[in-house]
Amino acid sequence: xxxxxxxxxxxxxxxxxxxxxxxxxxxxxxxxxxxxxxxxxxxxxxxxxxxxxxxxxxxxxxxxxxxxxxxxxxxxxxxxxxxxxxxxxxxxxxxxxxxxxxxxxxxxxxxxxxxxxxxxxxxxxxxxxxxxxxxxxxxxxxxxxxxxxxxxxxxxxxxxxxxxxxxxxxxxxxxxxxxxxxxxxxxxxxx
Numbered sequence: 001x002x003x004x005x006x007x008x009x010x011x012x013x014x015x016x017x018x019x020x021x022x023x024x025x026x027x028x029x030x031x032x033x034x035x036x037x038x039x040x041x042x043x044x045x046x047x048x049x050x051x052x053x054x055x056x057x058x059x060x061x062x063x064x065x066x067x068x069x070x071x072x073x074x075x076x077x078x079x080x081x082x083x084x085x086x087x088x089x090x091x092x093x094x095x096x097x098x099x100x101x102x103x104x105x106x107x108x109x110x111x112x113x114x115x116x117x118x119x120x121x122x123x124x125x126x127x128x129x130x131x132x133x134x135x136x137x138x139x140x141x142x143x144x145x146x147x148x149x150x151x152x153x154x155x156x157x158x159x160x161x162x163x164x165x166x167x168x169x170x171x172x173x174x175x176x177x178x179x180x181x182x183x184x185x186x187x188x189x190x191x
Contacts, residue, residue, distance in 0.1 A: 035081030
């Protein structure tokens with residue numbers, strides 16, 4: 001089974017890759033697959049034809065509502081890039097999609113309007129995929145101990161954050177049939 005995990009060398013992607021070692025895993029970094037570039041996504045999916053897509057790539061940066069340029073950049077990568085990956089994976093026969101969103105998609109926060117909006121969009125995009133007959137799941141982790149968060153909040157107590165390994169374990173549970181397609185998997189604690 002061929003699995004594509006977007007997000008390259010990020011903490012979450014690396015934990016997922018480590019837990020899926022019995023599968024053929026594609027884990028391109030941004031130089032190999034820029035998900036915000038539709039033609040690049042189309043070409044990559046046409047070439048590799050993943051059977052399972054795990055949309056993990058995202059950026060987590062400050063973007064105030066009044067900063068339209070930065071807002072659009074975050075939406076382009078986090079939401080539109082996820083859409084491109086879903087679209088071209090499905091066209092190429094992908095059977096299962098796992099989208100990684102965030103609890104930030106439930107409630108907006110000052111300085112992170114674009115991140116929250118993009119993650120809310122991923123939640124409803126996943127709902128739509130299921131309504132269109134695609135086997136899709138949405139993981140919604142709360143406060144992850146990942147590089148992008150540590151960069152933004154360097155003084156945050158990491159003991160209070162979820163370990164990225166929890167995402168990998170939930171994905172394995174999906175593979176084992178522990179969740180139903182369309183389920184919004186709200187991850188608030190370690191497994």
